[in-house]
Amino acid sequence: MKKRTLMLVAGLSASALALAGCAPGDAGNDAGGDSTTLKVWSWQAASSADWERIFDVYEAANPGVTVEFEGFQATEYNQLLSTGLAGRDGPDVAMIRAYGGAQGPIQAGQLAPIDDVVDGLDLFEPTVLQAAQGREDGVTYGVPFAYQTMHMFYNKDIFDANDLEEPKTWDEFIQLQDDLLAADITPMALGAREDWVLPMFHDLIGSARYGGSEFGAEVQAGTTDFTNPDYVASLALVQQMQQYFDPNVSAIAVADATLQFTAGQAAQWPGGSFDLKVFQDSAPDTEWGVYQVPPAPGSVLPAAVTPSYADGSFGINAASDKQEPATDLLNWMTTVEFGQLVGDELKQFSPLAGVKYSDPLMQEMNDLYLANPSPYLLLVDFRYGDPTGTAVLGPDIQAMFLGQKTPEQLAADLQAGISTWFTPGS
Amino acid sequence: MAIALPPRRPRLVRTASHAGVHMRFGSTLVFVLPALLLFGVLILYPMLAALSYSFFGWQGTSRDDFVGFGNYITLLTREPYASELWGGFSHNILLFVGAFIFQNSLGLGIATLLHKRKRSKRFFQTIFALPYLVSPMVIGYLWSLMLSPLFGPVNAILRGVGLEGLALPWLGDPTLAIWVVVFVTAWQWLGFPILLYGAAIAGIPEEISEAVSLDGASAFQRFRYVTLPLLTPSIGIITVLTFIGSMEAMAIPFALGGSSGSPAGATDVMMLLFYRTAFESGNPNSVGISSALATVLFIFILAISVGITRVIRRAERKLY
Numbered sequence: 001m002k003k004r005t006l007m008l009v010a011g012l013s014a015s016a017l018a019l020a021g022c023a024p025g026d027a028g029n030d031a032g033g034d035s036t037t038l039k040v041w042s043w044q045a046a047s048s049a050d051w052e053r054i055f056d057v058y059e060a061a062n063p064g065v066t067v068e069f070e071g072f073q074a075t076e077y078n079q080l081l082s083t084g085l086a087g088r089d090g091p092d093v094a095m096i097r098a099y100g101g102a103q104g105p106i107q108a109g110q111l112a113p114i115d116d117v118v119d120g121l122d123l124f125e126p127t128v129l130q131a132a133q134g135r136e137d138g139v140t141y142g143v144p145f146a147y148q149t150m151h152m153f154y155n156k157d158i159f160d161a162n163d164l165e166e167p168k169t170w171d172e173f174i175q176l177q178d179d180l181l182a183a184d185i186t187p188m189a190l191g192a193r194e195d196w197v198l199p200m201f202h203d204l205i206g207s208a209r210y211g212g213s214e215f216g217a218e219v220q221a222g223t224t225d226f227t228n229p230d231y232v233a234s235l236a237l238v239q240q241m242q243q244y245f246d247p248n249v250s251a252i253a254v255a256d257a258t259l260q261f262t263a264g265q266a267a268q269w270p271g272g273s274f275d276l277k278v279f280q281d282s283a284p285d286t287e288w289g290v291y292q293v294p295p296a297p298g299s300v301l302p303a304a305v306t307p308s309y310a311d312g313s314f315g316i317n318a319a320s321d322k323q324e325p326a327t328d329l330l331n332w333m334t335t336v337e338f339g340q341l342v343g344d345e346l347k348q349f350s351p352l353a354g355v356k357y358s359d360p361l362m363q364e365m366n367d368l369y370l371a372n373p374s375p376y377l378l379l380v381d382f383r384y385g386d387p388t389g390t391a392v393l394g395p396d397i398q399a400m401f402l403g404q405k406t407p408e409q410l411a412a413d414l415q416a417g418i419s420t421w422f423t424p425g426s
Numbered sequence: 427m428a429i430a431l432p433p434r435r436p437r438l439v440r441t442a443s444h445a446g447v448h449m450r451f452g453s454t455l456v457f458v459l460p461a462l463l464l465f466g467v468l469i470l471y472p473m474l475a476a477l478s479y480s481f482f483g484w485q486g487t488s489r490d491d492f493v494g495f496g497n498y499i500t501l502l503t504r505e506p507y508a509s510e511l512w513g514g515f516s517h518n519i520l521l522f523v524g525a526f527i528f529q530n531s532l533g534l535g536i537a538t539l540l541h542k543r544k545r546s547k548r549f550f551q552t553i554f555a556l557p558y559l560v561s562p563m564v565i566g567y568l569w570s571l572m573l574s575p576l577f578g579p580v581n582a583i584l585r586g587v588g589l590e591g592l593a594l595p596w597l598g599d600p601t602l603a604i605w606v607v608v609f610v611t612a613w614q615w616l617g618f619p620i621l622l623y624g625a626a627i628a629g630i631p632e633e634i635s636e637a638v639s640l641d642g643a644s645a646f647q648r649f650r651y652v653t654l655p656l657l658t659p660s661i662g663i664i665t666v667l668t669f670i671g672s673m674e675a676m677a678i679p680f681a682l683g684g685s686s687g688s689p690a691g692a693t694d695v696m697m698l699l700f701y702r703t704a705f706e707s708g709n710p711n712s713v714g715i716s717s718a719l720a721t722v723l724f725i726f727i728l729a730i731s732v733g734i735t736r737v738i739r740r741a742e743r744k745l746y
Contacts (some may be wrong), residue, residue: 079704082487085487086487095550103708104487106486108486108487110487110488180703193598193688194684194691195689246576248575248576248598250595250689251595251596251597251598251689252576252598253574253597256577257578265576272432302607385708386506386703386708386715387505391506392684395686395687395690398689399689400692402600402689416505420504420505421709
C-alpha cells in the first residue's frame, strides 16, 4: 500500500515535467514524396474557408500545385508550429507570428531566408517587413500578409439619436464622453479583464501624446526611456478614461464587452481592425463608424495617429523538400492580386499598396492609417525578450484601474521590465 | 510397492514472507513490459528530456550550449520570473488550502450524510460527481459566464432578490478573484472526496459502530472516535491528490483569469507562469527556462507529496 501510494504520487507529479518535455524536438529533414501539394499552416482557423478560396485562385493559375490549408486555434498555434517545424510532418509554408514572435523559429534556423528568392519585398513598409525579419541578422524570412490598425469604433445609431458627432479636438472628445454619460449611456466598452487589450487602448489614446514612432526611435537610441514625462502623461490619459467605462470594467471579458457594444449598451469601442468583422456579423443592421482619438493637450505629435502593426507573415519551412513551389507561392503573395484577395475574402488589410476595399468603412480605416500611421510600439519593438512590453503594461494598467498603481509606477515598471533584456542601440 | 514421488514443483509459489505470488523474471517482464513501454515513452522520456533541456541554453527549438544551473539561477533570481514564481506559488498554496478545507469538511460531511441514505445515495453521489466529469476548462468558462457583471446570472439573481450589495465584480477584484478560483476548483473536485469517503465509510464494519452505540456513544462521538480515525488512510490519499492537483492547476485559473492571471496577476499560478514562459515569451531561451521551472515544480511536488504521505502513515501507525 505504501509503495503503491508512493508510485501514484510519483506518477501524477510527473505530468508537469511530461508537459514540458513534449515541447521541443530534434530537427529533422523530411524528404517527402513527389507530390506538389503544399501544406500551409495558419492560426486563423475561423477563416479557413476564406483562405481556401484565396488559394483556389492560385491553384487555378498554377495547374499541378495543390495548396492544402490547415487552420489551427490561435492559442495552440505557437506550440503546434514549433513542434511542426522541428519534426517530420510540419508545413511547407507557415504563418509566422510577427516581430518578437518570429524570432524563435528564425534563430532555430527553421525558416528559409527569402531576400534573394522572393521579388517585391521592397513594396512593403519597413515597419511591416520588420515583422518578418530576424532581429539579429536583419534577414527577411516571410512575406507579411496583413496588418491591423487601431481605431475608436462607434455606434452611428447612438450618435445620431443623441446628436453627437465625431470629435476633432481633445476637448470635443472629452465633451462627447461626458454627453454620453449624461445621456446615461456607457461611453466605451472595454474587456479590461483580459490584459492584452489594455496596451492597445493605451496606444490608441496616448500614441500622439508620447510621440509615436519618434519616441520609439529615441528609446532605441537610448536618448530617452519609458519614464519620460510624455510617456507617463500618456499613461495618465488611460487613467483619465476609466470614468467612461462600466464601473466594473476590470471584471469584464472581451466577449462580454463585445456584446455590450454590439447590443447598443455602449456607444464606442476602442479596438482594432480585426474587430470589424465581428461587429458586422453580430449586428448586421447597426451602422458603425470610426475615428482616431484627437491628440491630448501637450501632445508631442500635432495630429491624430493610427497605431498599427503587421499581423504576421508567410514563411518557408527550411526543412521542406518543396522549396521551389513554396518560393513561387510566396512570390505570388507579394502581388496586388493576393493583397486584393486578402482584402475581399478575409476583410483584413493587405500591406500591399494599390488594394481597394469594397467596404467603405474599411476603406476609411485604411485611409486613416495611410494618412498618419504610427507603430503599436510595445508590440513592434519590445517583444524581443522576456518580459515583453505588453506583458508588463497590460497587468499594470489593470492594477492602475484597481487603484493599486500610478502612471509613474507603470512607466517605472515598464522600463525595469524591458531593461532586463533590452539595451539601447542594440 | 508404490514409490512416493516428490511433488512436482509448482510454477507459482506462495511464500511465507510475502503474501504475493512469485513469478519467473521472464514471465514478469512479459506482463510488465507493455505498461513499462507506455510509461517510458509517455512519461519517463519526456521527464528526462525536460530535465536535460533545463541544463542547456536554447535558440527557439534548437539546442545551444550547456549552461549548467544557469536557467535555474535565472528562474529564481531574475525578474520577472522570481517575483512571478513566488506570486504564483502563494496562489497555488491558497488553492490547496481552500480545496483541502472544502473537501475535508463539506466533502466528508456530505459523504457521511449520504451513507445513511439508502435510496437517494447513488443519485446524490452522481449529482455531486458530475462537475468532476466535465473538463475543468469548460467548468472555468461556464463560471466565467455566470459571474459576468454585465450578463451573468449570478449578479442578476443577487440584484433580483434585493442583494444589490453582493453583486460584486467577482473576477475583476483581485481580493475576490483568487477566492473565486479557489471556490470553483474546490466545487469541481467535491464529487471526488464524496465518492472516496463514501466508499471508505461503507468499508467500516457495522459491528464497531454498534458496539460503540451499545456503550452509549452519541452520533458525534461515533463519528469522532470511530469513523474519523478509520478514515485516516482516505484523508491521506485525498490530501496528497489535492496537493498535486492544486500545484498543477492550470485549466480553471486559465479560463477565469487568462494566461497572465488577471486581474493584475491576482490569479496567477505556477503552471500559468510555465505556459507563459514556454509559449508566450519573447525570450529565445524559453525552452530552457520553462524546463527548469517544470523540473523545480516536479521536485517540489514530489518532495512535499512524499512528506505528506509519511506524516499520514505515522498518524495511521499511532492509531493501530
